Amino acid sequence: MTSGGPRHVLVIDHIGYHYYQDTDGRKFLPADDNRVHLVTDIRKLDQARGAELASVVGIPRGDDVLLEAAALFHQGATGRPVDRVVAISEGLLLAAARLRDKLGVPGPTEEQVLGYRDKVTMKDRLRDHGIRVPDYAPFTESAAQRLLARHGRVVAKPRRGESSAGIAFLDGPDDLRRLLAEAARSGVTPDTYEVEERIEGTLFHIDSVVSEGVPLAATAGRSIEETTSYRHLGAFRDVAVGPGDTLDRLLRFNRAVLACFPHFSGVTHHEVFLTEDEVVFCEIGGRPGGGGIIPGFHSRTGVNLDEMAVLAHLGEEIPRPAPPADHLTGYALVYAPPGRLETDLTPPATDWIIDTQLRFQVGDVMPRPTGWNQAAATVTVRGRSEAEVTSRLDQVIGILQDRLHGGSGKQG
Structure with missing residues (x-):
């Protein structure tokens, strides 16, 4: 005040x-x-x-x-x-x-x-600080051709995109030509994109409360499906990483990346690839993660990430959260085919479902999703282990998909 x-x-x-x-x-x-x-x-x-x-x-x-x-x-x-x-x-x-x-x-x-919104600017900064980033360039046709010749498989992304919308995987010259033709038809200018080598590894995220570039608390999660699963209406699952070598590697890398943003206080959502040999930066955002990350983080630390982001923008001191609790969390995104929703998607009440977010109510007309964040239902669960969390997510997905595809959601 x-x-x-x-x-x-x-x-x-x-x-x-x-x-x-x-x-x-x-x-x-x-x-x-x-x-x-x-x-x-x-x-x-x-x-x-x-x-x-x-x-x-x-x-x-x-x-x-x-x-x-x-x-x-x-x-x-x-x-x-x-x-x-x-x-x-x-x-x-x-x-x-x-x-x-x-x-x-x-x-x-x-x-x-x-530095944490534009994918080229953030990689420029981190590369200059010695962080392992993908081989990348602002998008031009010649830059994409060079990276394709060097790596065989590349990915083109909107430089300031959200929710995996607009991502294109390029496995050769034909894919590049299709991308350029589609951009011309839609009026998208290629200079709003970047292109980078496609890292063959597992996608993880680390979510942190940060004070002046130092994480005060952090949790990590593993994406089981591709973040583009919405394109074929497949469910997306994400499960917290339990204690062990993998979590230690992720948290060390996260600390090194955050040290490159010494001015930053608030909340970060940091995505990385883990290969057999190394951790490779994907991207970082100066905001809370989507899906079920906020309720999962709150369940383990008692802290609301949205509130921490607000405090930072107000210039107030960021309180140190409690260390993450021993239980783990995870969330599922369930996508719906286009049509009118005829059955409630609220999952059955259990003591291990900690949050449910519904995008549609009975009677709503559901458009086809065009981004990762456009799930019909997002359900967050808790469990004692990664295996138990995954099993519980599978139970929820099965129930909701039966409702959507078993006569409860009519195709448009």
Whole structure:
């Protein structure tokens, strides 16, 4: 809180204001200390409730011009400058940084945020610090050809993409030609992509609460399926890594990477490949991970990652979480075929299901998913071992897929 009374906080959001409180309704921006000026998705206006809200504007998601205009409206309408700008969604981190720069507000700058938002910028930084990154380049046709000749298999990714959308695997010149033709048809400019060698290894993630580049607490998880499984409507499973050599290697690598961001405090979601010989960087984000990572982290440490991200953007000290508990967690993403949902997807109540997130309710028309984060249901479980967590995820997936494909979800 500022010395002159409650601080004025600009929150830019497109996932819904209910993410700014915990499951018990405790606000991360309590009214005693904050006056919140919210810019949110117009479809999420029903979530904009609370005594701390001083003003609210709803805009269509993805309209950057309106986003800035709404933010500047808040700035003028308050009669005083806002003290902080807060955003917890990956797709809004750069917009929030630009607003801080424009308004002279403390917090992560655009230059700093690019280091964990733009896939080329982050690899440039880490390579210069001696971190093992894939062989990569900003996308051009000639760069893709060189990397294909050198490695045989490459992957093209949107430099600032989210949720594995737009990723293309290139196994030869024909794939490259198809990618360029598709980009031309869709109006996508190749310079918004990067291209890199395809690492043949298992994908892991490390999720951390960080203070000035030092992890205060971290957990790791293993992706069992490809993050592009949504394309064929296959379920995605992710299981926490238990104590042992693998976890130790991942946490050491995570500490080395975070040391390259000494200015950073908050929450990171760090993805790496583990091969037989080495740990290879994939990407890092300065925000909480998706899927069931937030409830899983909370189950093991008692800490809400969204709250830690908010505290960091407010410039407050990041508290040290408790060491992760001995039990493990994991989550499943279950994707639905397009059509009308006719059966509730809430799984049966058990003492080991710790969180369920449903994207659709009975009667909703479900579009085909176009990104990893567009699951019909996300279910987080706990267990005593990786094997038990995996078995429980398989039980949940079986139940929900039976409902979706056994007459409960009609194809469109």
